[in-house]
Amino acid sequence: MKHLYKKIPKIDELLNLENVKKSLKLYPREFILEILRDILNIYRQKIKNGENIEINLNIISNVFDEELHKKSQKNLKRVINATGVIIHTNLGRSKMCKDAINHIVEVAENYSTLEYDLENGTRGSRYSHVEDIICKILGCEAALVVNNNAAAIMIVLDTLCKNTEVIVSRGELVEIGGSFRIPEVMKFSGVILKEVGCTNRTHLFDYENEITENTSAFLKVHTSNYYIDGFVKNVKVEELNVLKNKYNKIIIEDIGSGTIVDFSKYKVYSEEDLVQNSLKNGADIVTFSGDKMLGGPQAGIIVGKKDLIEKIKKNHLLRALRIDKFTLAALESTFRCYLDEKYAIENIPTLKMITYKEEDLKFKAEQLLDLLKDLKEFSIEVEENFSIVGGGSMPKTKLKTYVLDLKHDRFSPEDLEVKLRNSKIPIIVRLEKNSIKLDVRTIEEDEFKYILESLVELRCY
Known part of the structure; x- marks a missing residue:
């Protein structure tokens, strides 16, 4: 040798x-x-x-x-999402609209007015770039943005409720992705947690019975990724508003997903409360994510009463939690889309995918099938199936969709999934009922050619 x-x-x-x-x-x-x-x-x-x-x-x-x-491949790279999960947390949550992307590029390539007041020629506030448009869209008095929703609820509690009692229903003491738990966030914020009710049922009197002189707020929390059916009872913001006025407390709602469009108008069932409705029903502060139902960048958006928001702006934590110019650019452009709801539905990818018409999805699936029909080693059929919204949003909602069912004459579904995942542009698929499913709801038409290329390359194995 x-x-x-x-x-x-x-x-x-x-x-x-x-x-x-x-x-x-x-x-x-x-x-x-x-x-x-x-x-x-x-x-x-x-x-x-x-x-x-x-x-x-x-x-x-x-x-x-x-x-x-x-x-030479980058670690953070694009993938093709063929899972049908629209807000896929592991794949980057919401895709951003072209307006937001173009705005990011503009401020990335050039100097910007990040903290500069053009009118007065003096130092300005970075938050002023988004506050007015957020208030206009949501009808709130004031707004502030931090780097994610966990940070939003933390700085709200740290500012408004430190060393005081905050009452929360046991059914809303949730754990979110990465093992972050609401009780721990509250503890870190210096808040004294007061649990009321039971896992499945909490009544208004449960809240009232726990009010003391040291109670500062009622906290409502969006139950991400799950729901409880059957013998259940939740107390709504408008019910808590009675106690708020009676005892001079505040209501804080972590609404989570941040839905601001009434999807029932588009024949889509949604149990999500609208941010606007929470404010109208009596919430003093509402927090939500920017990269879920809003369809924008990762951000924690805080909206509500001006006097409370002004206090939060003075918290020294804000410096550590502030957003950068790219997030500001994307967020401003995303909210501007909502000035015309029709434009938002057509141009914000998350909204477009949620509101897809069934006939359009079927046509899209048939187009992809036609492109792949000459791959003789595959058995490919178009089937009806269901997509989900994902990201903890609309957990009860199943969206009718069309998928391509793929089977290979040599590779098992598990082997095929691995090979597609390791394509030049990784294709992330659904493995279901002993076959591969490609859900066209989350696949762009200009990605069809990459799917074809990846399947053709399998002939080399």
Whole structure:
């Protein structure tokens, strides 16, 4: 085996390979050298292990191309979402609208008025860029934005309720993604938690019975990702408003998903409360996410009474939780879409996917089927199925959709899922009933060609 070591080429020889020379024009020299050294080290290890291997420049050239492709890939990359989960937390939640993307690019490529008041020529507030448009859309007195909804509820409680009692229904003491729990957030904010009611039933008198001189607020929390049916009772904001006025307390609602469109107008069932309705019904402060039902960037949006928002703006935590210029740009452009609801439905991807007409989805599925029909090694059919909204939003809602059911004559569904997930542009699919499902609701038409390319490449295996 020792004679094989002599066959290992020198780095200088590899640098003269045509594909390596081309790559040196595109990538740093040290990056290319590292790849070549790694390849040669793999050969040395195989020889050491007693493997009888073939070594020639053609093989090394092909291995180099494969390694270059792998190592030049970014860790955070685009994928094709074929799962039918619209707000897919693991895949980045909501896709942003073109208006938001263009605005991000504009402020990224240029200097901006991030904290500059053009009218007075003085330092300005970054939050002023979004506060007016948020208030206009939601009809609230004031607004503030931090980096996510957990941060929003934390700074609200820290500012308005520190060292006081906050009453919450036991049925709303939720755990959200990543094991973040509302009781822990409250504890971190310096709040004394007062649990009332039972898991399935809480009454207005439960809240009233726990009110003391040290009670500052009632907290309502959106129950993300689950719901309880059957023998249940929840106290609504408008009911709590009676106690608020009677005892001079405040109502804070973490509404979670941030729905501001009445989806019943589009024949879509939604149990989500509208942000606007929560404010009208008596909530003094409402917090919600920017990257869920709103269809914007990750952000924690705080809206409500002006005097309370002004207090939150003075909290030193705000500096640690503030949003950057890209989030501001995306959020402003997203809210501007809502000036015309029809425009928002057509141009904000999350809203468009939720309100898709069944006939349009069927046509889309048939288009994809037609594109893939010549792949003889596949059995492909269009089927009716259901999509979900995802991201903890509208957990009761199932949206009728159309999927392509894929089976391969050699690969099991599990093997096929892995190969699609490892495509040049990863395709994330649904594995269901011993076959692969591609839900066209969350696939863009310009992604069809990439799906075709990935399936054709399977012939090489």
